[in-house]
Amino acid sequence: MKPLFTEREIRGVAIFLPLALLALGVALLARPRTDAGAAREAETNQRHATRRDTLRPKPFDPNTVSYEQLREMGLTQTEAASLVRYRSYDKIFRIPEDVAACYGIDDSLYRVLKPHIRIARRYTTAPQGYRPGRMVAEPLPPEQFRIDTVSARYLEAIGALTRQQARTFVKWRDTHPICDMAELHKCYAVSDSVATALEPYIIFSEREPAAPRYPIELNDADSATLLLVNGIGEKTAGRIVRYRERLGGYWRTEQLTEVEGMTESNYEKISAQICCDSCRIRKIHINFAPASELQRHPYLTPQLLRRILKTRQLKGGWSTPEAFNEDNRLKPGEAARLAPYLSFAPPGGDDDE
Structure with missing residues (x-):
């Protein structure tokens, strides 16, 4: 019986099949991936943005915060219960990242909560030789404070600065008045991120005006x-x-x-x-000043102004204060207080100097 394929055809198929499979594999690998990864990333970003809009986080210690406080911050029932339940198993939050280990706390929620997590030192691992009596028992929720009088102890208690940083800040502040955020950022003991976080709580003192030079x-x-x-x-x-x-x-x-x-x-x-x-003082050129300028002066009453304009029109002006006083029948008191403001020389003359 004659075989279906010749030996040459069999060898050709044996060579072709591996090459075809190799080409198919290369084509599959080279084919552009779908946008599934990008879609997942966009969905994650959208979820993060949504959580930022719905949450109202405040500084809190996950070891002591209550279910009601978590709900007030915008966490769902499941999320709040998950964090509280975590403690019921005798577990302690040692670092902020422990919050992310709670069932029900996803990455988007943790990212929003992380800047507000304040873990008391008694829950962290204290270094050897550390004196527990000097630990801050609980982080205080920050409230408004005056930057010019706040104590180092308070800044340490709210978790804003370490003890050494707080003491350094107080020493710096006593020699460098702080009246705005720009001056606070100049303090090397306070980082820009801490200064920005504290800004809503800071009350600045008013800058003292420069002492006037009398008289x-x-x-x-x-x-x-x-x-x-x-x-x-x-x-x-x-x-x-x-x-x-x-x-x-x-x-x-x-x-x-x-x-x-x-x-x-x-x-x-x-x-x-x-x-x-x-x-x-600015003098009036009595022989040349227009009526509109003369009538603005408080010492020239309407009656006196009419006499001055009428006499000036008839005589053409005056060369001395005595002649002016005599022609306009000024009383001694009127003449004395008006004299410093009158000039009898033309504009630009010696009387103007």
Whole structure:
């Protein structure tokens, strides 16, 4: 009987089959993987984001936290019961990672809880020779505190700093006032991550204003500088500045008694803290100033202003204060207080210096 395949055909099949299987294996290995891994990773990230949104974690010790406290932080019944049940088997949380070993605490939940886990030192393995009496029995939940008066013991008790770090911080703070987060970050004993975690609880003291240099010059001071004078408030400071603009500057400190709301007793209180430089006053060119400029000055009453404008139109102006006073029939008191603000030279003349 004639065989179905020749010997040559059998040898060809024997060679072809291994090569075909090898090619198929290479093709399977080279084929792009499905996106199952990426999908699982995306699902995990989504689960982590969801847990961050639903949880309200607070600092806690897993060795003492209650079921009710865990529920308040947003854990489900199963998750909270799992952590509490873990302790019922006489197990102790020695390190934060032990929380992840609880049945029902998945990775997404653990990642959210980890920054808030505070394990008391009595539950950790103390080094040989450590004095248990100096251990902090329980980590205190952080509350708002003043950074300029907080003790090293408190910073250690809430688990923010070690004992040595807390002592170093207090020594540094006593010589470097801390009034904002930028100054806190400068302290080498406090890491950036700890400073950021403490920020919601810190109460900063107000920065002390620089000591004012007395006396304060009235014609150069702004409202903020005037507030440094004991006896001058915000309203009074604003009125002093506005009246100075109308006058053109203060010639004598006594002119403050003309400011609205300034009493004689209040002036006596602040008089020793102020002075004025009469060289800073702004003068009026009485022979050339327009009526709109003249009428703004508080010493030029409407009646006096009409006389000045009428006489100036007829005579063309004045060359001396005496002639001005005589023509406008000024009383001695009126002439004396108005004289420092009048210039009889043309604008830019010698009287302006």
